[in-house]
Amino acid sequence: MLKKKHQYVVAIVGATGEVGREITEVLEESTFPVSELVFLASERSEGEKIEFRGEGRSVKRLTKTSFAGVDIVFFAAGDLCSVEFAPVAVQSGAVVIDCSNAFRLEPTVPLIVPEVNAHAVAAHAGIIASPSCSAVGLATVIKPIHQVSKIKRIVMTTLQSVSGAGRKAVDELAGQTVALLNFREIKKNAYPHQIAFNCIPQVGAELESGYTSEERDVMNETAKIMEDDSLQVTATAVRVPVFRGLSGSVNIELESKTTANEIRSILSAAAGVVVYDDLKRNIYPMPIDVIGKKEVYIGRIREDETIPNGMNLWFSLDDVRRGAALNMVHIAELLIQ
């Protein structure tokens, strides 16, 4: 458990990656009481300089002794790294906030979206997980609805930017786009197929069931975050040629009749959500509009008449900031409250 202090020693594992850098930015903009920020990464990034609150600091190589004196560690370096080093950090007395999917479904690990299930953070045993960005977006949007009008089933298709796959994927989209516009051959590293001017209906690894890991994540995590095992979610995750921002096309089946206007008014009053919904004036959430935003934007709210209590909606969020870095810092804020 975290001891109350005036200021905390904070470390970021994966400090030079997309999410790691975003955590630094979010902390920079926040009033989080950081006495020292320790940047940790693999050997490859050792010695790189990152600035925080006016001071440049070198990235250190992550080792098993990196966590001495550290109070809070943000893990943003992938599943394998979390599996290996998170228990070490806990052992040395730190609390871990992890955005990999290494521990998300562990019964002893709280899976937290502060707007949705902040109370659950108290039960942690050293590790707290931050959900996949799809689940952060979905849970933030559906929790306020679920509280008023119970949701039975969700069918979701996500359109996910390359930022979710890290720096290499962002460079790949840019590089392939330039190559194609110059009639040159493209290079493929981050994905098995061309992503520029294409859609790839695979995010993450293949699982036995025919689903991908990303699809299973959101299907499994949502019920845990919502604390309702009866909530059914099925998902299709698609990679699209967008640099940043994740969108979800969501069909929900409610237990009782609820109008689109009621949903709008429920969501307008909800934390972490911006209702951005006026099709007549071409207003709806889009990836380019949510970059850097701290809320999940929601629009295209309309009744689905194919079932008695159906609703269609569409949300977008900044997957790196809102879906990961900001959620992790918000979890840290819960810890020190």
Add this chain to the structure above:
Amino acid sequence: MLKKKHQYVVAIVGATGEVGREITEVLEESTFPVSELVFLASERSEGEKIEFRGEGRSVKRLTKTSFAGVDIVFFAAGDLCSVEFAPVAVQSGAVVIDCSNAFRLEPTVPLIVPEVNAHAVAAHAGIIASPSCSAVGLATVIKPIHQVSKIKRIVMTTLQSVSGAGRKAVDELAGQTVALLNFREIKKNAYPHQIAFNCIPQVGAELESGYTSEERDVMNETAKIMEDDSLQVTATAVRVPVFRGLSGSVNIELESKTTANEIRSILSAAAGVVVYDDLKRNIYPMPIDVIGKKEVYIGRIREDETIPNGMNLWFSLDDVRRGAALNMVHIAELLIQ
């Protein structure tokens, strides 16, 4: 009704547009017995040369007297043009094959996907409609399933390329992409928002219900093509930064238990469909792989466990060729059989 002949005089209205040019290409590659191909367009394109079977011909300006002696007219110039000129063509003795949505839901107008409801073409009264490209894709894929295991409800999200919005939109995606990569300001004409590196959850005009015209098209047309009013379809249509190709993420609810393998085997035997489904080997339909193809490609077939008889799947087709031009030429082939 079309009189049997050895060869037919064929006209294309909108000959210089995306679909019009594709119709010419499809006819060129076919053995369709064309004695003369007449290219019609607005004043702006008058005099442009188009080649067909080794002969260049000038585009003529469309007028009310353009259809004298013409047997079959392909209309590919938008709703307003079809509303004004299709009845004139019929009056002058031609049969019209129209890909606008001007007449698709008219009870006297057959709405045809040859692989699905070829028999219905016989009832035409001069005009035959070709469905929206989303409906062509969806109907081609679900008809063989529906025949074996009745489908009750469909939830679909489409990811649609800019080609569906014509040449101007294709130029806009290219232009905006180049501008953004050079840190210049983008120009917007075809869409109300930036399409490069973005997703726009609006295809077509806004309707009172909160749905767009494109969404309503596929929701209404599918039941008509399938000749089953009990079939429920709800849809969300999204524009993505892809030059050509339309994909659909489809969730279906069947009346009785059917396995993913059964669906695969039904579709493998179906006309106009290619099962392209091996996630383990990164094989699934994608826009870049279906360009120029005459089939609808289908993959990511997997059971949806959130309902007793659910199934998720994903299809892609060349919207301009398979979704429009080829479908129209196939309709013409039915007429002369």
